[in-house]
Amino acid sequence: MKTTFIFTSQLAAAAGCDKICFESEAGETLLKITRALAKNYKAKVNDILFSDDKFSPTIMVVVNGNQVLDKNDVLLNEDSEVMFITPMAGG
Amino acid sequence: MQPLSEEDKAIYEWQLSVPGFGEKGQTILRNSTALVSRCGGLGGPLTFQLAAAGFGKLIIAHGGNLKHSDLNRQILMRYDGLGKPRTESIEQTLKQFNPNIEVETVNSNINEENAEELVRKADIVFDAAPLFQERFLMNQEAVKQNKPLIDAAMYNMEGQVIPIIPGKTPCLNCLYPEIPPHWKRQFPVIGALSALVANVAALEGIKHLTGFGTVQYGKMIYLNGLDMSMTKIKIERAKDCKVCSHLFD
Ligand SMILES: [Zn+2]
Numbered sequence: 001m002k003t004t005f006i007f008t009s010q011l012a013a014a015a016g017c018d019k020i021c022f023e024s025e026a027g028e029t030l031l032k033i034t035r036a037l038a039k040n041y042k043a044k045v046n047d048i049l050f051s052d053d054k055f056s057p058t059i060m061v062v063v064n065g066n067q068v069l070d071k072n073d074v075l076l077n078e079d080s081e082v083m084f085i086t087p088m089a090g091g
Numbered sequence: 092m093q094p095l096s097e098e099d100k101a102i103y104e105w106q107l108s109v110p111g112f113g114e115k116g117q118t119i120l121r122n123s124t125a126l127v128s129r130c131g132g133l134g135g136p137l138t139f140q141l142a143a144a145g146f147g148k149l150i151i152a153h154g155g156n157l158k159h160s161d162l163n164r165q166i167l168m169r170y171d172g173l174g175k176p177r178t179e180s181i182e183q184t185l186k187q188f189n190p191n192i193e194v195e196t197v198n199s200n201i202n203e204e205n206a207e208e209l210v211r212k213a214d215i216v217f218d219a220a221p222l223f224q225e226r227f228l229m230n231q232e233a234v235k236q237n238k239p240l241i242d243a244a245m246y247n248m249e250g251q252v253i254p255i256i257p258g259k260t261p262c263l264n265c266l267y268p269e270i271p272p273h274w275k276r277q278f279p280v281i282g283a284l285s286a287l288v289a290n291v292a293a294l295e296g297i298k299h300l301t302g303f304g305t306v307q308y309g310k311m312i313y314l315n316g317l318d319m320s321m322t323k324i325k326i327e328r329a330k331d332c333k334v335c336s337h338l339f340d
Contacts, residue, residue, distance in 0.1 A: 008313075009246035010273060018317075048273055058271040066325045067266075067311075083324075085313070087271035088246035089226060090133040090219035091278065091285075 001026040003076055005037060006083040014044040030063075030074045030082065031055060048086060060085035092122045093147070098191065103145050111303035117145060119301045124148040126213035128201045128229050130181050132164030132285035133243050133292070134219035139167060140293035141217075142185050142192050149185070150212060152197040152205065153177050164282030201225045206232045215296050216240045218263075219289070223270045230255065230263035234335050239299055243292035247279045248316040250288030252307075253326070254295045258338035260309045261328035265335065284316045 005020050012018040024033040031054065038046050049059060054072045061071035062083040068074050076082070095118055100107065103117050125146050127134045130153040141149055157165075157172045157180055165177075172180035178196035185194045199205060201220060210216055210232040218229045218240060226242065233240035233255065240255040242263055255262050291312055298304040313322040330336060 009249050013247065051272075056272075057269055058267050060266060060326075062324050065322070067327050069327050069329065083322075085251075085311075085324075086246075087223070087267055087274055088244040088249065088251060088278075089221045089223060089274065090129055090244055091131055091221035091276070091280065 001076070001078050003033065003079075004081045005034075006081065008083065008085050009088050010086040011045065011048050011084055014048055015041050026078070027075070029072070030061065030068075030076055031072045033076070034082075049084065058087050092118055094118065095121060096191075099145065102189070102191075106144070109303075112301060116297075116301035116303060120145045120297065121147050123214045123300055124150060124212060125215050125217060125296065126150045126152070126209050127217045127219065128225060129153050129220040130165070130167055130177065131161065131219065131221070132280060132282060133245060133289045134217070135165045135167040135181075135289070136286040137217055137219055137243065137289035137293050138181070138185070139188070140290055141296070142189055144293070144297055146192065148193040148195065150195045150197065150209060151178070151181055152199060152201050152209060153181065154197075154199040164280060164285045166282065166286070201229055203228065207236075210236050210238055213238060215300055217292060217296060218242045219244075219292070221276055223267065223274060226263060227267075227270075231334050233257065234262055234338070239296070241292045241296045241299075243288050245280055245285055245288050248281070248284055250284060250291075250314045250316070252288060252292045252295060252312040252314075253310075254299060254306050254308055256299075256308060257335060261326050262332060262335040265329040265332045266311075266326060268329065268332070281316075287316060288314060 007015050007018050022037050061068045127138050130151045157177050167184045168180040176198050178198045206228050216233050234257040237257050242253045244251050299306045311324045311326050
């Protein structure tokens, strides 16, 4: 199953890219797919995305333009676009 | 409501003809007070636009003295204000721009002591603060007092604007239930990007108050200055949000 991941702000800086296409087995949760994806990147990417064994509470997960609240259990359809929004502020 | 003066009509002539806005919208702004939390890279251009649009009163909370590293983006500041309170530069710039606007500056950032009173004096709140503690406090107070809040944020070449209407849209705490562990006070940004985000926030606030156009309620407006894309993301309220969930019972 093909998924397009979009990294934003701090996550894009840590990963060194802002968009990647990733292949995974159908029927796996987004959390499991993202864990596999994150293995390709530095530890900082994992630090930003995950807290203990789940997505960090402050990572916003957006699937096909809609925020997903049950981000740890969500199942994706083929060709989904997943956007991870990391926190930002003023200044 | 205080009617528009002849000078008001002359100054705002070009926007009085904006369809859906008109003299009615202008009169609403003339009689409105906006609170802006921090007047830096985001809050500065935002406040400038609120002044240009003709808000009757602007309350600006921003503590500390002006530094060289503020000048790439904090466009209300002045070089001769270096080392002096930022509020002095802000007041001077706004008064020279339009002396008909009442400006109240607070030489302090939003905190537990001043949040309630400052929000109480405003019809709308714009949040452009860099620290989540301040943003959470502003969000909490706006929800408590049922005041519209336009939250603006940025990082590098990206930015986001969230119109928050208590009881109608998710609030900031719905999205960020805790202080993000990786957030750092200083981050990369170019002034043109912060101004872009600020202008979107100003426009959403003006549209909300005057009731024209389509405000992106329940959405996060996500801007990317690298490829000039704008994404409108549908956001959800957290059912266990400790700030706003009681409004939806
Ligand atoms: Zn909430």
